[in-house]
Amino acid sequence: FRSGKPEAIFAQNKTPEQLVKIVEAFLECKDSVLITRLNYEQIKALRECFDDVYINDIGKIAVIGKKAKDLREGKVEGLGKTAVFTAGTSDKPVAEEACVTAMFLGLEVLKFYDVGIACIYRLVEPLKRVKEEDVDSIIAIAGMEGALPSVLAGLVDVPIIAVPTSVGYGVNLGGITTLFSMLLSCPAGVAVVNIDNGFGAGVFAYLISRIRRRSSRS
Amino acid sequence: FRSGKPEAIFAQNKTPEQLVKIVEAFLECKDSVLITRLNYEQIKALRECFDDVYINDIGKIAVIGKKAKDLREGKVEGLGKTAVFTAGTSDKPVAEEACVTAMFLGLEVLKFYDVGIACIYRLVEPLKRVKEEDVDSIIAIAGMEGALPSVLAGLVDVPIIAVPTSVGYGVNLGGITTLFSMLLSCPAGVAVVNIDNGFGAGVFAYLISRIRRRSSRS
Amino acid sequence: FRSGKPEAIFAQNKTPEQLVKIVEAFLECKDSVLITRLNYEQIKALRECFDDVYINDIGKIAVIGKKAKDLREGKVEGLGKTAVFTAGTSDKPVAEEACVTAMFLGLEVLKFYDVGIACIYRLVEPLKRVKEEDVDSIIAIAGMEGALPSVLAGLVDVPIIAVPTSVGYGVNLGGITTLFSMLLSCPAGVAVVNIDNGFGAGVFAYLISRIRRRSSRS
Amino acid sequence: FRSGKPEAIFAQNKTPEQLVKIVEAFLECKDSVLITRLNYEQIKALRECFDDVYINDIGKIAVIGKKAKDLREGKVEGLGKTAVFTAGTSDKPVAEEACVTAMFLGLEVLKFYDVGIACIYRLVEPLKRVKEEDVDSIIAIAGMEGALPSVLAGLVDVPIIAVPTSVGYGVNLGGITTLFSMLLSCPAGVAVVNIDNGFGAGVFAYLISRIRRRSSRS
Amino acid sequence: FRSGKPEAIFAQNKTPEQLVKIVEAFLECKDSVLITRLNYEQIKALRECFDDVYINDIGKIAVIGKKAKDLREGKVEGLGKTAVFTAGTSDKPVAEEACVTAMFLGLEVLKFYDVGIACIYRLVEPLKRVKEEDVDSIIAIAGMEGALPSVLAGLVDVPIIAVPTSVGYGVNLGGITTLFSMLLSCPAGVAVVNIDNGFGAGVFAYLISRIRRRSSRS
Amino acid sequence: FRSGKPEAIFAQNKTPEQLVKIVEAFLECKDSVLITRLNYEQIKALRECFDDVYINDIGKIAVIGKKAKDLREGKVEGLGKTAVFTAGTSDKPVAEEACVTAMFLGLEVLKFYDVGIACIYRLVEPLKRVKEEDVDSIIAIAGMEGALPSVLAGLVDVPIIAVPTSVGYGVNLGGITTLFSMLLSCPAGVAVVNIDNGFGAGVFAYLISRIRRRSSRS
Amino acid sequence: FRSGKPEAIFAQNKTPEQLVKIVEAFLECKDSVLITRLNYEQIKALRECFDDVYINDIGKIAVIGKKAKDLREGKVEGLGKTAVFTAGTSDKPVAEEACVTAMFLGLEVLKFYDVGIACIYRLVEPLKRVKEEDVDSIIAIAGMEGALPSVLAGLVDVPIIAVPTSVGYGVNLGGITTLFSMLLSCPAGVAVVNIDNGFGAGVFAYLISRIRRRSSRS
Amino acid sequence: FRSGKPEAIFAQNKTPEQLVKIVEAFLECKDSVLITRLNYEQIKALRECFDDVYINDIGKIAVIGKKAKDLREGKVEGLGKTAVFTAGTSDKPVAEEACVTAMFLGLEVLKFYDVGIACIYRLVEPLKRVKEEDVDSIIAIAGMEGALPSVLAGLVDVPIIAVPTSVGYGVNLGGITTLFSMLLSCPAGVAVVNIDNGFGAGVFAYLISRIRRRSSRS
Numbered sequence A, B, C, D, E, F, G, H: 001f002r003s004g005k006p007e008a009i010f011a012q013n014k015t016p017e018q019l020v021k022i023v024e025a026f027l028e029c030k031d032s033v034l035i036t037r038l039n040y041e042q043i044k045a046l047r048e049c050f051d052d053v054y055i056n057d058i059g060k061i062a063v064i065g066k067k068a069k070d071l072r073e074g075k076v077e078g079l080g081k082t083a084v085f086t087a088g089t090s091d092k093p094v095a096e097e098a099c100v101t102a103m104f105l106g107l108e109v110l111k112f113y114d115v116g117i118a119c120i121y122r123l124v125e126p127l128k129r130v131k132e133e134d135v136d137s138i139i140a141i142a143g144m145e146g147a148l149p150s151v152l153a154g155l156v157d158v159p160i161i162a163v164p165t166s167v168g169y170g171v172n173l174g175g176i177t178t179l180f181s182m183l184l185s186c187p188a189g190v191a192v193v194n195i196d197n198g199f200g201a202g203v204f205a206y207l208i209s210r211i212r213r214r215s216s217r218s
């Protein structure tokens, strides 16, 4: 057995030098590599050491190698389609991590940011689009309004991947309150990844699209 | 100074005999008394020892004395009006505690049970009623769908008293997840009482109605 | 909008009488209904009051109505395929809840129980079957060995729905340790539902299969 | 339906540039806007980019637009009245957030700071004032002495909005100990908002006053 | 070195037979023994097997041997004096454990039960007594109103031993909320023992009185 | 009633300017004042603005006014005696806070630092001293070895005031592990104050000595 | 690779019938089997269904098959030696689980129960024995006195396996306080297993002895 | 009694000056000393003040004195052998702390880094080496993949010392999730030390090797 999942580099806790070395090692056997949870110094080092670089500063995520150009030009393979919702504007960094990951893996991405349930009518337009576009999955990202995936699950019937974020204060407990509230809510059809793990959500969306695509080939 | 708040008896952890004695002592200086968090043996003892008894078995709450008759007949003084919402049917015991408390204190109560956000269109009718009836406050009770008060707060403009319940399993943490998620949600206009504390919510609704009524007298 | 998800009844915290009434109400507008988290008295009441009954005692789950017969006879619609893994024998009740839910929704289910990572070679045979059968998803259920989904994710490339169970003692914290350890592990391709939530996993597996089936129609 | 609640901007996690853009967008359709949880750079940016600015440095809160002048001159519409109590001097930042919010919404505010229960006689004078002024509600803010709202609730009969603060050390758990102790205390008549959420308390006080005022019109 | 502290038997988790044997062993070298945290069966066994028995059913505490008679007759050696306060009636079991322990060790005990801060004027009379009697220490016991010791500490100047109890529901966390809130409150002069540990408070009060008595001898 | 306890200033969360103002206000009605939890800037400001200053840099604690000179010269009134033990050298800052507080209040202080239970024989000499000097109480301070007070309580019979510190890593949870382990340990005769609260321990030791002294007068 | 570790049956959560079946399956390929965490009904079933049975009621642990006789007669293979210490008498059930496991695996076991650090001189005799007998490891079991392994580690130089137990009340948190305090204590030479996991400690002690024995063979 | 364990200096929370003084004191009675948890300034101070210095910057650990030279040259006494595994590259600092400690104590160390269970086949080669080299113990270090020790325990039969690290984000809780998941996993043969405590693991490995060596002498 061998899993077909993309290997990515987790930059957190690595010095810029260590990171550059690991990227170089990767590029010897792969044409492109994805790097997550970058800090400013690491980003600077990547910009200096490599030519084919795509960096998303908000998402703290980078692609190096052949696919960097496609990402810079917004091209995707079109192996499937996912929609990324965020409840607030502060959830954007996690959303961008999810988007870049999904695009790196070949998915087309629809973005609907700042459509939390505080003003529930803001969801009308995005949900219409989601239906028209026949997306394979929804990624629902929220820090202070954990109910977003649960409200969506009451209105659509595609699998929903929920991502709690650590945005908030007081009782947010670094995202655990929202994580638990996402796991707890009634309507089935929601599964959850780690707090702030946009990367994991992007990969999961890709796996769902992949299953769909594979079946249409058979 | 002296607070005008109703004293109630907290039955939990008291033997039936202790409870009966405390009720008797109360009835020597007050015409009616409210008793919360009763168990079956305590309810039996109250039924045996007193004549003027109103007992709500689901809410585990009782009224003894003059006001018991009014409650049995559904009469209320009409000092104000509150609406009690629950997300699920399992939240009913806490809701009944809130309703009986509010009615004991003279409020008219509108009940909308099992209108959680999983099927958001179920809220349409209740919200219309809430507007027509010009309620002074809303009590929003939920165990597994902590987002109910927050969704309501996005749609109405009366003060919302949220009551988390301990209903649920897994990550519900005896109600703390829902408590925190209620405190965290964005739209202001929500304040929270202790988990399962229907009594406290009923008293708070009464205090809001009382302020309103007092002002109309002045 | 209207979500196509199956409504199920959550029996916990309901009296047998309340439950029977709710089931009757359901059967007036639907031909079959799924009921989860049953206790012994509720199961007895269902057996007495209804004819078309399928009950899984280990999973504490029932189907009433037209589909009960199919389940008793092991027939499924074949809308898709999922594989259910458990780490230990004690995780079986949650696994059965997942299986009955998935079958109620039309999925074919492969079961691989007690194949935890303590004896990693026990996974070889099941993984071969998973590949041959071309399942749409894997449901990985574990209480004391939270690493099961993560090890699986390193070996296959279908979406993995992880279900932590409350089995264990000491630091298991009612399942939270395993939940967190599932969310934390590195290899992407895993998403998680609430502790002991076999039902939610079954529905999620169904939604993935449904997307795949829908696409093959288009 | 449309909620009449004021929209405010949550500055935390936004760059000064993002913030300025969002404020500008707001001012295109509203005459004034409230901004909470500002940091020093954001405050500097607001001062540079806008003319009509009121900034409260201690409360890290600002008003931009038409109402800024009123706030600078201490004018309020007089739609109601609330009293803000703090237990210690360190709770002042949260208190100022509550005051500015309430004043922005038209309330008159009485301030009683550093009157915690360590020296209970310090409460005598403030409580006399509260009675004479016939306030609609009390906002009780405390970090290390969570009993303040509960002691107040034993002495007055207006609704009390409790705000736990994150002030303290050791077992304060970033405010959660005080939050829980506020929720737990016996005397009813207290409802709680999130830790450090002076803004939410201000809005809730406004909603109570609004109900009272509305009734006097009818 | 050898500590002069009384050894007591912790009955919890012991079978009645084990307990009786341990008591017998004790009585071979001591004339009296204190036993805490008894359950009903253990109490029955003690009553059957020993003659010199004093049992306090509410406090689940017993004395066997020579001192049992004194306790039955309410006699104490008078080595010092402590005052035991409880906030609610439900805190009584813990208070009785403290009282019996203190009396077993020779202290005179003043009891003031159900004088929580919800009705702060109820404290006036007890505090007058405390001053007149010149007690060596105060034991302040509370479950839902953790502020009691802290309010007392603002009014008297003897050492205050605080005992949190597990009474309450919702966010009480088995007494931890009250424990933390007691540790957090500002006015110094309070030290805390384990939740429900009336025994430990009684011993600590005894040690304070002992120091005082010793000094008067020197 | 009026408590005879010393008021102290809690410097944390105050700007240097605020602090200086509060100290000046204090010195108008008292001849000396104690200030705790200082940071470097506050210490600098105190040095610049006042003449009679005693500052303990390790304990982050200061005395301003008449008593400053006594403290600089190591003079104490001799109202009683306490012994301060620490388990490790890292617990020293908390110990110094306790010592200065106790000395400010007139106590003589014996210091035994770095005598944790890892090398239990290091306790022999200090315990001999403690007996010879007839101390009124012991303050036992520990971060990583919560057993220190409990071992001491097995060897001496004066009241022991335990102070958990936040020193440590991993599972120390900012001191909560040590706090709980101190509260849990078997031998009675230990009471606990908040994590890192040397100040509270010093005041409590003072109150014990005061009771003893008072009695000798009577 | 294949690990030489003994497989044991974890009886918790299994019905007596399930358990009997699993034991029968085991006995088809092994001559003896160890069963842990038994309840009364399971023990009864084992006694009824099997002949070669050794049951330790306190430790809730059984051996079925060939080795049962040896255990009943107290015979052990003598592959090594471990010493089992408990702090209190209530820790005995966990200690017995450890002893039976170790003996099942061939170790000789020395037992020293109720030698907690409250009376530190009680450790003198056992430690002398430990030295004379040249044990390979120590298993130190404690619920309320987490310092036991740490004190031992300061006095001996064999590896110490610490087992926290769930005995206690209040802040014991089901054993987590003691677990953390064991992990935190300074002197190295201690490693920890799960709360109440006497079985795991027994196996670990066996592995240490096995290494020692293996080396002597080489 | 006197434990033969090496004393080491815990540098955290000490100023460079304090540290240098403590090291000098040590070197007066010992020829070498180990120092853990160093920061950059402390490392600089050590380099300046001492000649015989070995510093491992990644592990933040140093040896001063006679053994420093051996460590710089990679010489070890060969008193035993341990193998150090890490799941990820980010766990390296803790691993280096363990390695230097073990080598300081005379052990030979085999290193296998970044062999987590995400790619289970990466374990094949290291396990072959472990068998060939006949190591006395394994130290298994992991932050995000807590299952590593548990998978190893299923494949080898030497004692496994597990070290959870604080590496990770979201639900990692500073290492507690991984700690708990290590304690929970089924296959016996694993014992755990504090989070990030490479030092403790190194000492424990040494004690196991020591027992083995001692026995071969007898």
Ligand SMILES: Nc1ncnc2c1ncn2[C@@H]1O[C@H](COP(=O)(O)O)[C@@H](O)[C@H]1O
Binding pocket: A006, A007, A008, A009, A010, A011, A036, A037, A197, A199, A200, C186, C187, C188, H088, H089, H090, H114, H118
């Ligand atoms: N943002 C992320 N969150 C969780 N895991 C990640 C993330 N980025 C990369 N990974 C995983 O981390 C592992 C790589 O760790 P490392 O070898 O330390 O770079 C791979 O299994 C990746 O799939």
Ligand SMILES: Nc1ncnc2c1ncn2[C@@H]1O[C@H](COP(=O)(O)O)[C@@H](O)[C@H]1O
Binding pocket: B006, B007, B008, B009, B010, B011, B036, B037, B197, B199, B200, D186, D187, D188, E088, E089, E090, E114, E118
């Ligand atoms: N369900 C309840 N939740 C919280 N507090 C309550 C409840 N019922 C009564 N109380 C309060 O408990 C106190 C009475 O306690 P007790 O004297 O023990 O009966 C009064 O302050 C009541 O207002």
Ligand SMILES: Nc1ncnc2c1ncn2[C@@H]1O[C@H](COP(=O)(O)O)[C@@H](O)[C@H]1O
Binding pocket: D088, D089, D090, D114, D118, E186, E187, E188, F006, F007, F008, F009, F010, F011, F036, F037, F197, F199, F200
């Ligand atoms: N280190 C400390 N820990 C806890 N409380 C303190 C401390 N130092 C001073 N206090 C108390 O804090 C209160 C003063 O707070 P403030 O008015 O904000 O300066 C007084 O009640 C002091 O007794």
Ligand SMILES: Nc1ncnc2c1ncn2[C@@H]1O[C@H](COP(=O)(O)O)[C@@H](O)[C@H]1O
Binding pocket: C088, C089, C090, C114, C118, G006, G007, G008, G009, G010, G011, G036, G037, G197, G199, G200, H186, H187, H188
């Ligand atoms: N008391 C115990 N604590 C932890 N694990 C155990 C215990 N007893 C048996 N086990 C392990 O549990 C697994 C067997 O689980 P099962 O197949 O459900 O019986 C084996 O890996 C045993 O080694």
Ligand SMILES: [Mg+2]
Binding pocket: A087, A088, A089, A114, A116
């Ligand atoms: Mg928004």
Ligand SMILES: [Mg+2]
Binding pocket: B087, B088, B089, B114, B116
């Ligand atoms: Mg419902």
Ligand SMILES: [Mg+2]
Binding pocket: C087, C088, C089, C114, C116
């Ligand atoms: Mg198994």
Ligand SMILES: [Mg+2]
Binding pocket: D087, D088, D089, D114, D116
């Ligand atoms: Mg103050």
Ligand SMILES: [Mg+2]
Binding pocket: E087, E088, E089, E114, E116
């Ligand atoms: Mg009361």
Ligand SMILES: [Mg+2]
Binding pocket: F087, F088, F089, F114, F116
């Ligand atoms: Mg030391």
Ligand SMILES: [Mg+2]
Binding pocket: G087, G088, G089, G114, G116
């Ligand atoms: Mg004992």
Ligand SMILES: [Mg+2]
Binding pocket: H087, H088, H089, H114, H116
């Ligand atoms: Mg890696």
